[in-house]
Amino acid sequence: MKQQEIEQWIQAIQNGNEEKRDEVIRYYESYIMNVVGKICRQYKTWNDDEASLGLIAFNRAIDTYQPEHGRTFLNYVYLLIYRELVDYFRKENRYQEIIDQQEHVISSQAYQQQEKKFELADEIVALQDELAPFSIQFHELESASPKHQRTRKKIFYMASCFYKEKELVDQLYQRKWFPMKSFIDKTGFRRKTIEKYRKYLIAVLIIWMHPEWRYLQSFVQKEGGVGDERS
Amino acid sequence: MRGHDITGTVVDVGEKQIVLLDDDGSFHNVPRPNHSFPLIGERYMHKVKRTPIMSFSKWGISVASFAVILFVAFMQWPFVDRDHEPAYLLAVDINPSIELQLNQEFEVIDVSGVNQDGKKIIEEMTFNHRNIDQAIEQVVEQLKQSGYLSSDQKAHITATWVHLAEEEKTTEPEIDQMFSEALHDHQVSAKVETLKQSEKDYQELKEQRLMKQAVEENDTEKQNVSDEDEESQDEDAQSEPSKNKRAQTDPLQNKPAQSESSQNERTQSEKNTPTKPVKENQKEEKAESKNQSDKKKKNDRGKPVNKLDPPKKDQPKRGNPPVENKAEDQSAEEQSNQPEPSNKQNPKKKKDNQQIEKSPKDAKGKQKSEKAKNKPERSQKN
Incomplete structure (x- = not known):
């Protein structure tokens, strides 16, 4: 989700659009859990108190987020959840558990780095959201990833072939289903190969379809560099 | 990665x-x-932990499993290995009788001489895991060297093929052909007769033969006492090595001694069909016994005539090893020779001899007719 888009949404929520609030919470659900886990240094589920506190903190972040202060939304969310949990641990006298390694004071040098990290996190969350309709989860992508340099090249070539066909991309995007048959008809790749790397191909194509994800683009560079040929 | x-x-x-x-x-x-x-x-x-290529436990497991496999294989080995398991028996009878034990692959695994001559023959041969055709060739060669076979005299060879392992039916080698090839190669002539027998029949036959030998030995002892003077008179053409022996034993009865006798004599006897001399014999004896025996015949029938009767009952219909034939042939011949010296002496004594001599032969059981004809003679004895 683009920064501007988030700001618009949050603006809408702050103006009283409760439907959007649910939507945003659902969208950032995994991020909330990730931050909670990070601060607790433990894997937490929605059954844990910390997760509820994180959700409360996130809710408050939506209400109080002010983009003009210069923080990205996710950075702000992180900060609020961190404070919330630290308060909680203080209350529970478990502060020592988390305090030692947490460097919540961000130095000015590290600030840029930090911001970049949050932007990347935002992109990843967006990608996860995009992959959800294809019922693809991140951990499934390992087995679908090409293991060797040569296969990787081949898959990327395949993806670029697919990407050139506007019709196919539209089909993929609208039906949330890989248009296997028409892709084979058009390019003549072997069905077995495509089937094996299907999920990875979808992931790569989705990243390519979102040229606004600047950081993710660098991971899956098309031949001839990043660039949106379609637009 | x-x-x-x-x-x-x-x-x-x-x-x-x-x-x-x-x-x-x-x-x-x-x-x-x-x-x-x-x-x-x-x-x-x-950080990927750098584990050794194979951890100790994995080593242990692999070594242990390998050991188990080896152990199992070792246990299985004797059962799997059929090379040392006798599957066939080939009995070769000329006069020296030899038994070759063969395994599944028709390789010779053991050789034994059935009689004295046979033992002598095999002493000079090695059969270790030779194929059957080689073994046969070697036997023929050895027989030729020992003078049992020659080119001018036709010998009679009987090869008896005995199948020990009953369940397996494999194609049997053509022993006939092997023999004829071997004979041809060594330029000797012999009449080869091949027979196939079950193990049971063969064992019975062998027992009979052994018993016969034992009886003959007994007989010779008796005769040595009575007929010592006869021995020098018959049979003139004799090979040197056997002479000493023959001086001690009676040539008529002692089979090994006979077999060592010169080839001429032996082959002559073989040329005759086995039945013919026997018949002559019978006629002769019949004539002698006719007067006395006819009446006694019926009485005697019920009684066990002698201890050799039982084997006679289960006569194999075919495949009498030639040893027996020959023995009879020879004895028949010798008997025909005998009259000259024996008549001069004591005809009655001679008669006794013949009867004693005859009885073991009956045990061998040649033919049924013969059996019937023999009865009166036995009754004479009684």
């Missing part, structure tokens, strides 16, 4: 694993350490 640290951007953190997006665009699932929980978007390095 194995053996290298995996560095990437954290994409997802689960309970057990972290999903990393590698810089080259591939995803990796790495296990999550207990007290580490990276944030999405962070760089994360997974």
